[in-house]
Amino acid sequence: MRAPGMTLMRMPLTCWGWFVTAILGLLAFGVLLAGGILLLLDRSAGTSFFLPAGLVINDQVQNHSGGSPLLWQHLFWFFGHPEVYIAILPGMGVASHVLSTFARKPVYGYRAMAMAICGIGFLGFMVWGHHMFVSGMSPYSGFAFSVLTMSIGVPSAIKTFNWLGTLWGGKIQLKSPMLFALGFVSLFVSGGLSGLFLAQPAVDNLLHATYYVVAHFHLVMGVAAIFGIFAATYFWFPKMFGRMMSEPLGKIHFWLTFVGTYCIFMPMHFVGIAGGIRRYADASAIEYLQKLQPLHVFMTIAAFITAAAQLIFIFNFFWSLKFGPKAPKNPWDATTLEWTTDSPPPLDNFGGEFPSVYRGPYEFSVPGAKEDFIPQHLAPAQVARAK
Amino acid sequence: MSSHAQSAHAAPTGFVSKYIFSTDHKVIGIQYFLLALTAVVVGIVLSVLMRFHLVWPNAHLPFVSGGLMTQEQYLALVTMHGTIMVFFVLTTAPQGGFGNYFLPIQIGAPDMAFPRLNMLSFWVTFLAFVAIIAAFVVPGGAPISGWTGYTPLSGIGEVTGPGEGWGPDVVDCQHLAVLPCVTAGRSQFYCHAD
Numbered sequence: 001m002r003a004p005g006m007t008l009m010r011m012p013l014t015c016w017g018w019f020v021t022a023i024l025g026l027l028a029f030g031v032l033l034a035g036g037i038l039l040l041l042d043r044s045a046g047t048s049f050f051l052p053a054g055l056v057i058n059d060q061v062q063n064h065s066g067g068s069p070l071l072w073q074h075l076f077w078f079f080g081h082p083e084v085y086i087a088i089l090p091g092m093g094v095a096s097h098v099l100s101t102f103a104r105k106p107v108y109g110y111r112a113m114a115m116a117i118c119g120i121g122f123l124g125f126m127v128w129g130h131h132m133f134v135s136g137m138s139p140y141s142g143f144a145f146s147v148l149t150m151s152i153g154v155p156s157a158i159k160t161f162n163w164l165g166t167l168w169g170g171k172i173q174l175k176s177p178m179l180f181a182l183g184f185v186s187l188f189v190s191g192g193l194s195g196l197f198l199a200q201p202a203v204d205n206l207l208h209a210t211y212y213v214v215a216h217f218h219l220v221m222g223v224a225a226i227f228g229i230f231a232a233t234y235f236w237f238p239k240m241f242g243r244m245m246s247e248p249l250g251k252i253h254f255w256l257t258f259v260g261t262y263c264i265f266m267p268m269h270f271v272g273i274a275g276g277i278r279r280y281a282d283a284s285a286i287e288y289l290q291k292l293q294p295l296h297v298f299m300t301i302a303a304f305i306t307a308a309a310q311l312i313f314i315f316n317f318f319w320s321l322k323f324g325p326k327a328p329k330n331p332w333d334a335t336t337l338e339w340t341t342d343s344p345p346p347l348d349n350f351g352g353e354f355p356s357v358y359r360g361p362y363e364f365s366v367p368g369a370k371e372d373f374i375p376q377h378l379a380p381a382q383v384a385r386a387k
Numbered sequence: 388m389s390s391h392a393q394s395a396h397a398a399p400t401g402f403v404s405k406y407i408f409s410t411d412h413k414v415i416g417i418q419y420f421l422l423a424l425t426a427v428v429v430g431i432v433l434s435v436l437m438r439f440h441l442v443w444p445n446a447h448l449p450f451v452s453g454g455l456m457t458q459e460q461y462l463a464l465v466t467m468h469g470t471i472m473v474f475f476v477l478t479t480a481p482q483g484g485f486g487n488y489f490l491p492i493q494i495g496a497p498d499m500a501f502p503r504l505n506m507l508s509f510w511v512t513f514l515a516f517v518a519i520i521a522a523f524v525v526p527g528g529a530p531i532s533g534w535t536g537y538t539p540l541s542g543i544g545e546v547t548g549p550g551e552g553w554g555p556d557v558v559d560c561q562h563l564a565v566l567p568c569v570t571a572g573r574s575q576f577y578c579h580a581d
Contacts, residue, residue: 001491001494001496001497001500002494002495002496003494003495003496006494006495011493011494012493014485014489014490014493015490015493015494018482018486018490021481021482021486022482022486025482039536039538039541039542042538042542043541043542043543050538050539050542051538051539051542051543052539055539055543057543062543067538067542069537069538069539069542072536072537072538072541072542073535073537073538076535076536076537080535083473083478086477086478086482087473087477087478087481090481090482090485090486091481094481094485221477222472222477225477225481226427226476226477228481229423229476229480229481229484229485232481232485233420236485236488236489239489240413240416240417240488279462279465279533281440281444281456281457281458281461281462282440282441282444282458282461283441284444293442296441296442297442299438300438300439300441300442303434303435303438304435304438307431307434307435310427310431314424314428317424336493337492337493337494337495338489338492338493341492344413345413345492347398347411348497348498349413349491349492349496349497349498350495350497354495354497355495356495357495
């Protein structure tokens with residue numbers, strides 16, 4: 001259903017993100033579905049897929065035999081690890097798209113960026129074992145999962161350096177979507193680095209049940225993905241609802257959320273290294289954890305402020321829906337097809353006049369062109385020249 | 388492209404077909420986005436309660452029976468925060484919301500490959516969200532085994548104690564709700580591939 005001329009290598013990187021995410025979803029969710037059905041049968045129909053013989057609970061021997069608790073962990077994480085890429089890949093696409101638009105530069109290494117998304121999606125299916133290093137896994141399997149996990153650092157680093165390359169020497173406009181895209185890159189790197197530590201089984205055995213893991217995944221796939229959602233919202237709100245969001249409120253929202261997020265999750269790493277146990281209701285009664293309580297107080301206050309800051313976003317969203325200034329067709333001087341149609345688009349998206357595509361998605365600051373962006377649908381003859 | 392343009396659906400007129408059971412990918416995208424916005428508010432409230440309990444474990448809370456939060460209730464917060472955030476925010480908003488809205492427009496298409504399937508996906512996701520919120524009020528309370536639901540604790544049921552009653556069944560049914568994500572994904576996949 002792609003427009004004439006819209007080859008795969010002319011698709012915006014957002015589409016690459018959604019494309020690979022769709023494939024990951026198709027392959028991963030089915031496994032969770034199967035596991036979920038088996039677990040329901042174990043709970044309700046007396047089967048023993050995940051329950052071994054001789055299980056004693058409340059001094060009662062359970063009437064199950066032959067199942068393997070480890071099987072659930074394998075099924076769950078075979079879904080669970082691709083799931084984190086399902087959350088983050090669209091954000092990567094949005095970050096690339098927004099960074100390029102607001103740096104007024106083509107995405108550095110477009111082909112490498114698209115291939116890195118595919119590479120991350122592919123490798124994402126081979127690393128689920130790193131969630132299970134403490135399950136009594138053989139050291140040889142642990143070694144294989146460890147090496148494969150760290151190899152995801154290669155396409156991730158390609159993306160990170162290409163984001164920096166996109167920014168390098170650009171005419172950077174710090175609008176709200178751009179701030180959140182920059183925040184995405186920052187959080188992805190901060191959270192990704194602790195992933196390299198956790199990828200080593202020897203280190204993971206010590207840190208697995210601590211707040212270090214909580215801090216790691218909240219930064220890299222929790223808040224980073226949320227920043228991708230915020231960047232997308234501020235960027236596309238004018239197209240979706242025909243009105244602009246408030247810039248000052250967006251900037252206040254960004255800084256409170258960005259600083260707040262780091263205030264919550266940076267101290268959490270140190271709580272984890274000091275042995276702070278995760279999923280533990282009351283650490284105040286444990287002597288060696290009592291000295292960490294001041295850090296917990298700091299994180300809690302930061303969490304309250306960050307949570308309250310989201311009210312600014314919700315107010316901005318609904319206020320702008322009603323009272324924001326009317327949005328033009330292309331408020332950001334962007335190049336891709338959604339900016340050629342009305343805001344919001346008509347029912348069939350293009351009012352019956354479907355565009356043809358003549359160029360790649362990120363032709364910003366092309367030498368010799370009159371304007372600093374050339375939309376994808378402009379035929380070569382329509383492009384205004386400087387002279 | 389003209390053949391695709393002709394196959395695009397006619398403009399709906401009634402309120403229900405236009406805004407609720409719409410097959411327009413743009414309406415469905417906004418529906419996913421608003422669902423994620425609702426879910427993220429619930430998820431943030433749960434996380435604020437967790438942070439509060441970690442610092443003031445002996446504080447009296449007005450909505451907890453007996454005033455003090457039990458350890459099981461804390462674990463229920465952990466579980467529900469994780470499940471809601473992963474399935475109804477991080478999976479729903481980027482792919483279901485923005486992917487639905489902008490993928491067809493960015494590649495120059497009038498809609499997703501299977502518009503009715505796309506609509507069905509959203510409404511199954513919506514039912515799943517209603518089901519997971521219901522886990523708070525069923526006998527035994529919300530599940531306590533974490534969003535990962537590790538067995539054997541999650542596989543045994545009520546004998547393992549409070550928080551292992553109906554709640555995990557509800558959440559497990561919600562796992563079944565990944566089905567719409569599969570159908571939605573297929574719709575988007577064909578949209579690319581064609």
